[in-house]
Amino acid sequence: MKQFIVRRVGYSLLSLFLLSVTIFLFVRVTGDPTTLLVEPGASPEDIENMRHQFGLDQPLWVQYWLFATSFVTGDLGQSFYYRTPVLELYFQRLPNSLQLAAVAMVLSLLIGIPSGILAAVRVGGFWDSAGKTFSLLGLSLPQFWVGLVLILFFSVYLGWLPSSGSGGILHLLMPAFTLGWYFAAAHMRLTRSSMLEVLDSEYVKLARLKGLPEALVIGKHALKNALIPVITLAGINLVVMINVAVVVETVFAWPGIGRLLYEGITFRDFPVVQCVVVLGGSMIIVVNLLVDILYAYIDPRIRLES
Amino acid sequence: MANKLLSLENVSAHYVSQQGTRVVRAVDEVTLSLDAGETLGIVGESGSGKSTLALTILRLLPKAARIVGGRIMFEGEDLVDKPAAEMRRVRGKRIAMILQDPMASLNPLFTIGDQVGEPLRVHEGASRSSAWQRAIDLIKSVRIASPQTRVAQFPHEMSGGMRQRIVGAIGMSCEPRLLIADEPTTSLDLTIQAQYLDLLRELQRTHGLALIFITHNLGIVAKMCDQLAVMYAGRVVEQGPVSRVFSQPLHPYTKALLGSIPRMTEEREQLTAIDGQPPDLANLPAGCSFAARCPAAFARCQVEAPPDFTVEPGRSARCWLAAPTVHASIDQTIPLSRSAAS
Amino acid sequence: MTVTTTPLAAAAASPAARTLKLWRLEGFPLIPVLILLLIAFVAVFADFLAPYDPQIGSLARRFRPPAWEAGGSMAHLLGTDHVGRDVLSRLIFGARVSMVVGLTAVLVAGGIGTLLGILSGYLGGWVDQVIMRVTDAWLALPALTFAIFLAAIVGPSELNIIVILGGVYWTRYARVVRGEVLSLKQREFVRLAVVAGCSKWLIMRRHILPNVLNSAIVLATLMLGVVIVTEASLSFLGVGVPPPKPAWGLMMADGKKGLMVGYWWLTVFPGICIMLMVLSANLLGDWLRVKLDPQLRQL
Amino acid sequence: MTAVMEAKGLSKHFQARRGLFGGSRGVVRAVDEISFAIETGHTLGVVGESGCGKTTTAKLVLGLETPSGGSIQFEGRDLETLDTPGRRRYRKSVQAVFQDPYASLNPRMRISAIIAEPLVTNEKTVAPEVRHRVLELLDLVGLPERSADLFPHEFSGGQRQRIAIARALVLSPQVIVLDEPVSALDVSIRAQILNLLRSLQTRLGLSYLFIAHDLAAVAHMSHEIVVMYLGKIVESGEARALALSPKHPYTKALFAAALPSHPDERSDEPVLQGEVPSPLSPPSGCHFHPRCPHATARCAQEAPRLRPVEGRQVACHLFE
Numbered sequence A: 001m002k003q004f005i006v007r008r009v010g011y012s013l014l015s016l017f018l019l020s021v022t023i024f025l026f027v028r029v030t031g032d033p034t035t036l037l038v039e040p041g042a043s044p045e046d047i048e049n050m051r052h053q054f055g056l057d058q059p060l061w062v063q064y065w066l067f068a069t070s071f072v073t074g075d076l077g078q079s080f081y082y083r084t085p086v087l088e089l090y091f092q093r094l095p096n097s098l099q100l101a102a103v104a105m106v107l108s109l110l111i112g113i114p115s116g117i118l119a120a121v122r123v124g125g126f127w128d129s130a131g132k133t134f135s136l137l138g139l140s141l142p143q144f145w146v147g148l149v150l151i152l153f154f155s156v157y158l159g160w161l162p163s164s165g166s167g168g169i170l171h172l173l174m175p176a177f178t179l180g181w182y183f184a185a186a187h188m189r190l191t192r193s194s195m196l197e198v199l200d201s202e203y204v205k206l207a208r209l210k211g212l213p214e215a216l217v218i219g220k221h222a223l224k225n226a227l228i229p230v231i232t233l234a235g236i237n238l239v240v241m242i243n244v245a246v247v248v249e250t251v252f253a254w255p256g257i258g259r260l261l262y263e264g265i266t267f268r269d270f271p272v273v274q275c276v277v278v279l280g281g282s283m284i285i286v287v288n289l290l291v292d293i294l295y296a297y298i299d300p301r302i303r304l305e306s
Numbered sequence B: 001m002a003n004k005l006l007s008l009e010n011v012s013a014h015y016v017s018q019q020g021t022r023v024v025r026a027v028d029e030v031t032l033s034l035d036a037g038e039t040l041g042i043v044g045e046s047g048s049g050k051s052t053l054a055l056t057i058l059r060l061l062p063k064a065a066r067i068v069g070g071r072i073m074f075e076g077e078d079l080v081d082k083p084a085a086e087m088r089r090v091r092g093k094r095i096a097m098i099l100q101d102p103m104a105s106l107n108p109l110f111t112i113g114d115q116v117g118e119p120l121r122v123h124e125g126a127s128r129s130s131a132w133q134r135a136i137d138l139i140k141s142v143r144i145a146s147p148q149t150r151v152a153q154f155p156h157e158m159s160g161g162m163r164q165r166i167v168g169a170i171g172m173s174c175e176p177r178l179l180i181a182d183e184p185t186t187s188l189d190l191t192i193q194a195q196y197l198d199l200l201r202e203l204q205r206t207h208g209l210a211l212i213f214i215t216h217n218l219g220i221v222a223k224m225c226d227q228l229a230v231m232y233a234g235r236v237v238e239q240g241p242v243s244r245v246f247s248q249p250l251h252p253y254t255k256a257l258l259g260s261i262p263r264m265t266e267e268r269e270q271l272t273a274i275d276g277q278p279p280d281l282a283n284l285p286a287g288c289s290f291a292a293r294c295p296a297a298f299a300r301c302q303v304e305a306p307p308d309f310t311v312e313p314g315r316s317a318r319c320w321l322a323a324p325t326v327h328a329s330i331d332q333t334i335p336l337s338r339s340a341a342s
Numbered sequence C: 001m002t003v004t005t006t007p008l009a010a011a012a013a014s015p016a017a018r019t020l021k022l023w024r025l026e027g028f029p030l031i032p033v034l035i036l037l038l039i040a041f042v043a044v045f046a047d048f049l050a051p052y053d054p055q056i057g058s059l060a061r062r063f064r065p066p067a068w069e070a071g072g073s074m075a076h077l078l079g080t081d082h083v084g085r086d087v088l089s090r091l092i093f094g095a096r097v098s099m100v101v102g103l104t105a106v107l108v109a110g111g112i113g114t115l116l117g118i119l120s121g122y123l124g125g126w127v128d129q130v131i132m133r134v135t136d137a138w139l140a141l142p143a144l145t146f147a148i149f150l151a152a153i154v155g156p157s158e159l160n161i162i163v164i165l166g167g168v169y170w171t172r173y174a175r176v177v178r179g180e181v182l183s184l185k186q187r188e189f190v191r192l193a194v195v196a197g198c199s200k201w202l203i204m205r206r207h208i209l210p211n212v213l214n215s216a217i218v219l220a221t222l223m224l225g226v227v228i229v230t231e232a233s234l235s236f237l238g239v240g241v242p243p244p245k246p247a248w249g250l251m252m253a254d255g256k257k258g259l260m261v262g263y264w265w266l267t268v269f270p271g272i273c274i275m276l277m278v279l280s281a282n283l284l285g286d287w288l289r290v291k292l293d294p295q296l297r298q299l
Numbered sequence D: 001m002t003a004v005m006e007a008k009g010l011s012k013h014f015q016a017r018r019g020l021f022g023g024s025r026g027v028v029r030a031v032d033e034i035s036f037a038i039e040t041g042h043t044l045g046v047v048g049e050s051g052c053g054k055t056t057t058a059k060l061v062l063g064l065e066t067p068s069g070g071s072i073q074f075e076g077r078d079l080e081t082l083d084t085p086g087r088r089r090y091r092k093s094v095q096a097v098f099q100d101p102y103a104s105l106n107p108r109m110r111i112s113a114i115i116a117e118p119l120v121t122n123e124k125t126v127a128p129e130v131r132h133r134v135l136e137l138l139d140l141v142g143l144p145e146r147s148a149d150l151f152p153h154e155f156s157g158g159q160r161q162r163i164a165i166a167r168a169l170v171l172s173p174q175v176i177v178l179d180e181p182v183s184a185l186d187v188s189i190r191a192q193i194l195n196l197l198r199s200l201q202t203r204l205g206l207s208y209l210f211i212a213h214d215l216a217a218v219a220h221m222s223h224e225i226v227v228m229y230l231g232k233i234v235e236s237g238e239a240r241a242l243a244l245s246p247k248h249p250y251t252k253a254l255f256a257a258a259l260p261s262h263p264d265e266r267s268d269e270p271v272l273q274g275e276v277p278s279p280l281s282p283p284s285g286c287h288f289h290p291r292c293p294h295a296t297a298r299c300a301q302e303a304p305r306l307r308p309v310e311g312r313q314v315a316c317h318l319f320e
Helices: A002-029 A033-037 A044-053 A060-072 A086-121 A126-140 A143-157 A169-199 A202-209 A214-244 A246-251 A257-266 A270-298 A300-305 B050-057 B084-090 B112-124 B128-141 B160-172 B190-207 B218-224 B242-247 B252-260 B299-303 B327-333 C008-025 C030-044 C087-123 C125-139 C143-154 C158-186 C188-195 C200-237 C248-259 C265-292 C294-298 D054-062 D084-093 D111-122 D127-140 D145-149 D157-169 D187-204 D215-221 D239-244 D249-257 D297-301
Strands: B006-016 B023-034 B039-043 B065-074 B095-098 B178-182 B210-215 B227-232 B235-241 B309-312 B315-317 D003-015 D027-039 D043-047 D069-074 D094-097 D175-179 D207-211 D224-229 D232-238 D307-309 D312-314
Touching: A002 A060, A002 A270, A002 C125, A002 C143, A033 A044, A086 A126, A086 A169, A086 A214, A086 A246, A086 A257, A086 A270, A126 A169, A126 C200, A126 C265, A143 A169, A143 A246, A143 C200, A143 C248, A143 C265, A169 A214, A169 A246, A202 A214, A214 A257, A214 A270, A214 C143, A246 A257, A246 C143, A246 C200, A257 A270, A257 C143, A270 C143, B006 B050, B023 B039, B023 B050, B023 B065, B023 B227, B023 B235, B039 B050, B039 B218, B050 B065, B050 B178, B050 B210, B095 B160, B112 B128, B112 B160, B128 B160, B160 B190, B178 B190, B190 B218, B190 D249, B210 B218, B218 B242, B227 B242, B227 B252, B235 B242, B235 B252, B252 D187, C030 C087, C030 C265, C087 C125, C087 C158, C087 C200, C087 C248, C087 C265, C125 C158, C143 C158, C143 C200, C158 C188, C158 C200, C188 C200, C188 D094, C188 D111, C200 C248, C200 C265, C248 C265, D003 D054, D003 D207, D027 D043, D027 D054, D027 D069, D027 D207, D027 D224, D027 D232, D043 D054, D043 D215, D054 D094, D054 D175, D054 D207, D084 D094, D084 D111, D094 D157, D111 D127, D111 D145, D111 D157, D127 D145, D127 D157, D157 D187, D187 D207, D187 D215, D207 D215, D215 D239, D224 D239, D224 D249, D232 D239, D232 D249
Parallel strands: B039 B210, B039 B227, B095 B178, B178 B210, D043 D207, D043 D224, D094 D175, D175 D207
Antiparallel strands: B006 B023, B006 B065, B227 B235, B235 B315, B309 B315, D003 D027, D003 D069, D224 D232, D232 D312, D307 D312
16 A cells, blocks of 8 residues: 555656646747746846746756756746736635536436436436436537527526626626536436446346346445445536636626636736746646545555556 | 245346347247256356346346247246336345356455345345344354354355355355356356255255256256256257156257267267357347257258247257157157267 | 357347447537537638738728628628737637647647547556656646646747647646556456567557547547637737737637727627537537447546 | 477566556476477377466467577477577467357458468469469368358358368468367367368378367377466376376376266276365475375475376375
8 A cells, every 4th residue: 555655646747747847848849938938028127137047058858857856835926907916816716616616516416416317227218318418518518609509598698696706606607607517517427337237247137137126226236335436526516617717708708717817818917827827737737646545545456456 | 836935937138239230139039947846957158048038037138139929937937027126126136147157256355244144134124233233143053153153254264165165155045045056157167066956956056046056067056956957049948857868869969969078887988969060149030049059950950940838847848859740750860979979 | 068149140230230329329419519510611621711810900981880780891791809810810810820820739648649649547556656747747837827827938829838838738638548547457358469469569559549539539528628718818818820920819808908999899709609619519528428438427 | 209399497477566566476386397298290289277378388289479498499490599580480380270160260350361361471372373272271171162262151150160170271281270179169060170180180180289178089080189277287197097097196097087988897996085275385295195085295295296107297205
């Protein structure tokens, strides 16, 4: 177990390293980094100063060292627009993103898991095709379109829900649904396929042969096994949700991290963009690590095999 | 017939494709019977309908399949038209079944005690604690050491051999009268297979069980069974006491099958090969379904399917050669090997 | 000795004939395929089909509603936008942008991903380690966020979008293809090819590549939908295809401002176009997955 | 009688280590100093349960794995010392037929291309000659000529195995490794393939290395048999004698566990208890001692060597 954790942490650190190298290289190698890292409209002396400060006159590996150490010490730069450290901005917005993601996650599980189970139990039947259609729509419809149609309907025509901003629960409904639908579809698909796989397993067959009532076969023997991968995915997706809500938050003007990213792009505020991307990637790597370790605790077979 | 434990009378089960255009006669007019405490082997190649037959008896056929005719008499009751809820009370309580892969038959997330005691709780309304106690006894009865600790463990904490025994204990939990084993040993190594067969034999002795072995392996039948039924293309083509069928097969298919297995005890240059492939069950020929591959087939076989001829009490074959008049000369009409025939 | 076999006809004809029949009968997604063909047709012949120049409008004709609404006219069937450009013409040229970007990006992602997936899976060892570690690291970034980041660096243009989407999505390809290759590698015909003395490159070309092609095609079809949505999202956020080029996502972003005052057609029509295209691609992909590649069914 | 192939002290050890940060977890001695000889025109059968090393042995002979120790000699010459043309000749002389007829043929290639692949890869041959050879082989394995232009999915399991055999024969090899060649086939088809293999052996003078878990099939096909347990040979000798009167306690137990071919042959020998230990940590001394009914204190400490016993080789302290 210890060995497994050490190995898994090693992989994660490697991933973080490669991620930082990727981001670093993209910024330095494609075009002139000064245009990104230096405020628009800076004077030539300022630019020269900045070049020196970022070490852009140094060899590439020295530049990387500066870049990496500043990240590790939590110095992600200043926002050009807000004139505050980007990390501060990030943590200001994080609670809003968490709120949105949590509600969207609850919605997606409430929709995704029961419909996935139903589709698997009635495979080939009406509920299966209904669920398939629902999930296909969820995966196919662009989120900004869903958001705009919801606004058109609930805000413009019916006037029931506020179209943008944050505040009460009413503000949350539409963005959470828009974000949640995509994930509900993903959770439904996974629940269905994992349920189908479990229903085909020998131990479920044996449960039937024991003469258990169908409700017990599905509710006890099949469900618990089938939900393990779904819960795992949901755990990872919660973090993913925080980081992919950019479109939803833009449409509904929800002041989360996605909105911050959008502002970063529109105001050409590159330190903000870089911060959101780096922290998002790191967060997901860490969550993957935690899930893997947790998994190994639950199911010792994984430790031995992988 | 009345004192038989299980008797199947002209049982047929068909698969019907979604459009209803393809009908696969997986089990066709099967008649079989089994006494209490007896062991029956059902032998056939893949696609012969032997596994479908097991699921038919337990009424656990997949959705696409249904029983289209016949009676399944078990302890004097017809299982075919039993309501689903009552049928459920037969499974696990009066008829138990063991699946192909004993290693994968245990749910990884529940304790051994839970899984062994589960049938008791469902069928006999045992309380959690009494089911647990009886699970300990059952685990002890399949000769697993320190049952008190084992009962609280999870399947992955046990070796493959122990899991096999646990599956046996689950089957025995409600003291069933009949145990069906579907290809119980295909995935096992030889010595492990022998241990498993030994365990089943022991359970049979101590519990007075009747056993049905569904297998493609004639060796298992030779080792374990009293009675034998040979299936081909959904039908039982020959049945009878094992030693009689092995020594004097009536049906050319049985004969060829016996001739096709290599034997340790005698040197044979050539094995009897059965040419060709089994027929498509959705598109069976008009006559005998084995006629196309049969070295002894004659004109009548191509046009008319033979009925089940009873040759002597408890012995029958679906072959024109077994018809009363020609029976005496069977050994002369069927050549032993294909090479001798051509 | 005589070795006789059944006449092949019985065994040989039936599976082939059955495959053909299944192909024809079982749930072929006719309507989605027709929609995709229609969009492709429109994209190719946009110059002949569009009634107006998609990039030039007149402020005098701003915000005209569709023909069937009060105030609409047959001159602008689907109305005009905030600078008086014909919505229908922009949709028609937008089809070209979506098709070109979607198909080339999938081709780029698929090409890189399949190649690296095969190398990684078949060669194993350090090649596998390097490729898979990079893939893991890149996969940690949500695709859209990654694409936004890249777009923010290299700046928006149609070509850049293609390169960005290809760069973001090849990792998914590589993962799936590698998995497939690992299972193929265990198949006995690959081991027999080694016994026969085939070189690694020959085995990858002759035995591995043709057998992962099915999965690659299925994945490409499913990926087409994803790529188109991402492209539209990037355009919507202002880092995609630069204005005044008519891209569907961009049209919706422009139309968003008019939504609250009731100019619904500016967002609804491009939205429907995106939806139809993505849905069709996904339906086709789902069907192909079941038909071509039973192993991917669980995906 | 000359041996076409001989293994001397052949070993294959695997490091149980995975990935970049895996660290070593010990050594698996999949094959541990085994020696055997395949006589020209004969069949050497290898039997044993899963984990005994029989598949690794096949891979070593086929060059799919490189040995960690010992040597393989082909026609009296050590493989290690062979030059490039010599190795090429070896590769052409040793071919294989595997278990799963559905996985053995590339589904994207026509039968003619599948059969011809070893020929085209190894020799400069013109197309008509290749075609001629393919048709000749199809005839040899009992398939009609028009099979050449079909794809694998158009054939049944037995027919595919015939195709696999034809492919193995295309370079006119001397040795064919048969790794469970009939286990995946239906009972009635098995006999067809076994008969075909035997007749090909007599007609073409082939030598087989036959690996199977079906003891009766091995006894039927083989001239000599090697019994393996956890990477080591525990007994070897003339096939029939070994099958009828096994000497090593493991061989005895194995053959006792084999199913009878007739109800009258039911044996009442006690069944061997316990399971095969993990090859990661095999028992000390004789690997079989924890399950052996005759084990003594010595067996736990000292591994027995193969010794000649009544014209056979047995590795057991009982026979010293």
